[in-house]
Amino acid sequence: MYSNLxxxxxxxxxxxxxxxxxxxxxxxAKAAYNYKNxxxxxxxxxxxxxxxVGILENTESLVRELLNINDDYAVLFLTGGASTQFYMAAMNxxxxxxxxxxxxxxxxxxxxxxxxxxxxxxxxxxxxxxKQYSYVPKKYSIxxxxxxLHLTTNNTIYGTQLKSMPKTKVPIIADMSSDIFSRPIKIxxxxxxxxxxxxxxxxxxxxxxxxxxxxxxxxxxxxxxxxDYQTHIAKGSSFNTPPVFPIYVTMLNLQWIKxxxxxxxxxxxxxxxxxxxxxxxxxxxxxxxxxxxxxxxxMNATFQLTNPKLEKKFLAACKKAGIEGIKxxxxxxxxxxxxxxxxxxxxxxxxxxxMRSL
Amino acid sequence: MYSNLxxxxxxxxxxxxxxxxxxxxxxxAKAAYNYKNxxxxxxxxxxxxxxxVGILENTESLVRELLNINDDYAVLFLTGGASTQFYMAAMNxxxxxxxxxxxxxxxxxxxxxxxxxxxxxxxxxxxxxxKQYSYVPKKYSIxxxxxxLHLTTNNTIYGTQLKSMPKTKVPIIADMSSDIFSRPIKIxxxxxxxxxxxxxxxxxxxxxxxxxxxxxxxxxxxxxxxxDYQTHIAKGSSFNTPPVFPIYVTMLNLQWIKxxxxxxxxxxxxxxxxxxxxxxxxxxxxxxxxxxxxxxxxMNATFQLTNPKLEKKFLAACKKAGIEGIKxxxxxxxxxxxxxxxxxxxxxxxxxxxMRSL
Numbered sequence: 001m002y003s004n005l006x007x008x009x010x011x012x013x014x015x016x017x018x019x020x021x022x023x024x025x026x027x028x029a030k031a032a033y034n035y036k037n038x039x040x041x042x043x044x045x046x047x048x049x050x051x052x053v054g055i056l057e058n059t060e061s062l063v064r065e066l067l068n069i070n071d072d073y074a075v076l077f078l079t080g081g082a083s084t085q086f087y088m089a090a091m092n093x094x095x096x097x098x099x100x101x102x103x104x105x106x107x108x109x110x111x112x113x114x115x116x117x118x119x120x121x122x123x124x125x126x127x128x129x130x131k132q133y134s135y136v137p138k139k140y141s142i143x144x145x146x147x148x149l150h151l152t153t154n155n156t157i158y159g160t161q162l163k164s165m166p167k168t169k170v171p172i173i174a175d176m177s178s179d180i181f182s183r184p185i186k187i188x189x190x191x192x193x194x195x196x197x198x199x200x201x202x203x204x205x206x207x208x209x210x211x212x213x214x215x216x217x218x219x220x221x222x223x224x225x226x227x228d229y230q231t232h233i234a235k236g237s238s239f240n241t242p243p244v245f246p247i248y249v250t251m252l253n254l255q256w257i258k259x260x261x262x263x264x265x266x267x268x269x270x271x272x273x274x275x276x277x278x279x280x281x282x283x284x285x286x287x288x289x290x291x292x293x294x295x296x297x298x299m300n301a302t303f304q305l306t307n308p309k310l311e312k313k314f315l316a317a318c319k320k321a322g323i324e325g326i327k328x329x330x331x332x333x334x335x336x337x338x339x340x341x342x343x344x345x346x347x348x349x350x351x352x353x354x355m356r357s358l
Numbered sequence: 359m360y361s362n363l364x365x366x367x368x369x370x371x372x373x374x375x376x377x378x379x380x381x382x383x384x385x386x387a388k389a390a391y392n393y394k395n396x397x398x399x400x401x402x403x404x405x406x407x408x409x410x411v412g413i414l415e416n417t418e419s420l421v422r423e424l425l426n427i428n429d430d431y432a433v434l435f436l437t438g439g440a441s442t443q444f445y446m447a448a449m450n451x452x453x454x455x456x457x458x459x460x461x462x463x464x465x466x467x468x469x470x471x472x473x474x475x476x477x478x479x480x481x482x483x484x485x486x487x488x489k490q491y492s493y494v495p496k497k498y499s500i501x502x503x504x505x506x507l508h509l510t511t512n513n514t515i516y517g518t519q520l521k522s523m524p525k526t527k528v529p530i531i532a533d534m535s536s537d538i539f540s541r542p543i544k545i546x547x548x549x550x551x552x553x554x555x556x557x558x559x560x561x562x563x564x565x566x567x568x569x570x571x572x573x574x575x576x577x578x579x580x581x582x583x584x585x586d587y588q589t590h591i592a593k594g595s596s597f598n599t600p601p602v603f604p605i606y607v608t609m610l611n612l613q614w615i616k617x618x619x620x621x622x623x624x625x626x627x628x629x630x631x632x633x634x635x636x637x638x639x640x641x642x643x644x645x646x647x648x649x650x651x652x653x654x655x656x657m658n659a660t661f662q663l664t665n666p667k668l669e670k671k672f673l674a675a676c677k678k679a680g681i682e683g684i685k686x687x688x689x690x691x692x693x694x695x696x697x698x699x700x701x702x703x704x705x706x707x708x709x710x711x712x713m714r715s716l
Binding site for chain 2 (some may be wrong): 009010012014015016017018019020025026028030032034038039040041043044045046047067079080081083084086087109111114117118133196198203204205206223224227234239240241242244245246249274286296322325
């Protein structure tokens with residue numbers, strides 16, 4: 001059933017759903033058919049049974065351990081992706097009269113702003129729209145009385161990343177969908193962190209939310225039961241049936257990160273990969289990176305051909321080398337190499353080899 | 359990796375997440391590691407790529423074909439379970455001034471009522487709470503001017519099922535989480551049907567919604583983008599990243615139903631299983647079924663021991679025979695045998711054998 005895989009080794013640069021480590025896929029496949037030799041698929045086992053309850057607890061523990069999250073914060077596994085968190089975070093945290101600042105660094109920030117502005121006095125503090133989001137705005141001031149500051153820490157489409165968080169005492173709400181678990185965080189700087197799993201956390205179908213508990217329950221706004229974080233905190237992410245299999249694969253992925261040395265080891269691993277690729281782009285006359293050097297993402301590198309006519313040739317060479325998911329997002333065109341935690345350095349080497357041979 | 363499974367054949371009576379056919383589990387496991395020998399797990403492939411787009415289209419086609427759904431209706435694959443549909447359906451369909459009728463047949467109806475009453479003038483038309491929800495109320499009148507009628511077609515916890523829908527021209531909103539695809543439906547009677555997948559549709563993590571398009575966009579209520587059915591209709595359930603793997607397993611499960619003769623064949627299959635079990639319960643002096651005969655569910659049979667002291671003995675005998683998930687819901691106690699489409703008659707025979715040997 002699993003034969004001949006080595007013969008067709010693929011280099012998966014997909015932006016999301018994204019690469020999973022080999023060992024994670026193997027364990028996931030086993031559990032999909034016969035979980036721990038119990039004669040049942042994990043997908044057909046009760047979410048209230050001790051097997052899945054253990055998985056859920058273990059997944060939460062791993063999140064806490066890897067990101068050093070203290071008990072002031074709840075760790076939740078929800079659904080609906082970051083797109084749901086755009087309004088759910090706002091509904092739960094903001095009063096209509098609250099002044100809330102958003103930094104606009106691209107498509108996802110823009111969507112977050114659109115949803116959140118219905119729940120607060122929203123101010124866009126800075127934007128890099130003037131240069132097609134090819135940099136991260138840094139020179140903006142935090143207005144007096146600001147209640148929250150919302151940031152998108154990595155911009156998958158444009159290939160930019162916030163290398164450090166602004167110095168402020170205002171609690172940060174961060175969309176970390178595409179770079180969570182790629183570096184340590186100072187949890188006390190945050191009010192809420194959210195991330196769709198399908199990039200650096202696990203497969204599509206589960207959304208990670210980390211929220212400071214004392215910030216909740218203050219809006220006096222009517223919130224449907226399922227949209228209230230407090231519901232899910234009280235029920236340990238099992239108010240209703242959680243997405244069992246995506247949570248399990250998330251656990252496997254976090255175990256893999258831990259086995260590799262944790263988030264600090266991921267920093268080095270991702271830096272090595274990113275440096276190799278950006279060096280190639282900068283040295284290679286056929287390619288150019290549109291992103292300001294200091295803001296270049298270690299997760300998603302965007303680049304273009306200096307001669308667009310070579311696109312077909314380059315894509316054909318990539319395909320031949322087993323390189324997948326290299327086309328840029330339709331909004332920006334060109335190419336994008338996503339180098340999430342699971343990607344091996346050898347895959348970046350395979351890509352730079354193709355780039356050099358053009 | 360997959361050896362010795364026959365030696366430990368399990369009979370899976372879990373209420374949900376629930377049984378999946380053997381062939382579905384095998385294909386799911388394969389795709390979790392190496393989808394169609396492409397060298398990638400389906401979980402690490404783009405939801406915009408042609409493989410998953412094909413899966414999504416095929417899943418929708420199967421839903422339409424199996425339930426005979428015409429183009430007046432949209433078929434959506436969302437997340438958040440029926441618990442999310444309790445308020446999402448109400449938000450999208452009801453005006454504050456609308457008179458909407460709910461029939462209360464248990465825990466899930468009660469939760470649906472709690473969430474929906476914030477969006478309409480809700481009337482509980484009938485309830486079987488007077489007898490611990492052990493029957494389905496039938497003698498109630500539909501008030502003049504009623505806009506919608508909400509029904510829970512099968513009550514997993516109590517083991518009751520609506521054998522026929524009330525005769526009315528009022529569009530029905532139906533929570534079919536635990537009996538969809540177990541019998542044909544007359545789609546034109548419905549305004550909206552919703553179902554968490556993890557019983558008769560697929561694994562946990564995806565929610566099926568079938569909605570009559572012309573009913574949408576009339577409330578003038580503010581609805582966040584992700585909570586508006588029209589968003590998901592416009593984007594073919596891919597406004598954001600859908601739950602890729604749960605949708606794939608759903609497709610496999612629907613293919614299996616089709617291969618067995620479709621929904622009509624499921625009626626016979628489920629009737630045969632249910633008849634065998636209920637006959638045993640009624641004939642066997644050790645057991646009793648608390649549910650009114652004509653309302654007994656073909657999906658979930660609830661039953662009790664006449665002598666509760668025998669519980670340990672019975673559960674031990676079940677365990678020895680490979681029978682799983684037989685304990686009743688904590689609210690009602692006793693036992694529950696869920697006999698969803700995927701369950702084989704041989705599993706019911708294994709259970710009745712244990713019951714007879716008590």
